[in-house]
Amino acid sequence: MNEGVEWGMHTCVNLSWMPGEALPAKKLAAFYELPTAYLNKQLQALTRAGILSSTSGPKGGFQLARPTDRITLLDIVVAIDGPDEAFRCTEILKAGPGADPREDYRTTCLISQAMRQAELVYRRELAARTIADIVADVERQFPRSPESTRAWFANLKS
């Protein structure tokens, strides 16, 4: 999985504490000492997926495009890592003896079905966790996080 998934999730949590404020990729990258250009690529992907919105100009940058309880971990994984499942059925049964050339073995092959079922529970789990859940957990365990994040960005020279 692309490491941008980790970056994207942490950045969304940070942005949740900066409502109404657009932050440029450079500042968001500085927070974790990440490479700006590469983080920017992930932020663009999140923007295309409707998770972030982006504005240009001297005061421009990225902010959350929708409430954190409508951004799931799966949304971020799919936006950055793409929609493909880990197991890709290449229908090797089609090359096997007695295969039916018209059959869609991605649907009927029992190995393909079992692998898809596992992937489904994984995605269901990721779809059930939102950035709002993560933010709530963080704030419960580390109550100073919102304030210290805001202070850090405020003190950052642009």
Next chain:
Amino acid sequence: MNEGVEWGMHTCVNLSWMPGEALPAKKLAAFYELPTAYLNKQLQALTRAGILSSTSGPKGGFQLARPTDRITLLDIVVAIDGPDEAFRCTEILKAGPGADPREDYRTTCLISQAMRQAELVYRRELAARTIADIVADVERQFPRSPESTRAWFANLKS
């Protein structure tokens, strides 16, 4: 995920119908028109994991090393694709403001925890399905599979 996972699972199902018979990589590859050398690499990985056993010599080849109800889909995924989880926490919190250099953020980071939890349900699902389950499903839906597989290998010129 390595496509060898698909090949390995189908090959284990085929081998379940050939008890006591060692089949060389060349024959196993011919069944699905797979490249022999690359399938052989996967079969070696399954052998190292104790899923297959291999014998050399003119009558040598691969066979299942243990009963199909003791070979899970997770065993095959880990043997061929390695033990790493899809999401790799690189502890970006460590580079963030106020980080504790002694902390293991792979354990304490709430994003890392949520991603690991999803991975856990995925692996639990794969660990709950065995090759015996798949074989039983195949035999229920395609009762002629064991016989036709045995006939195909018997007719194959060595």
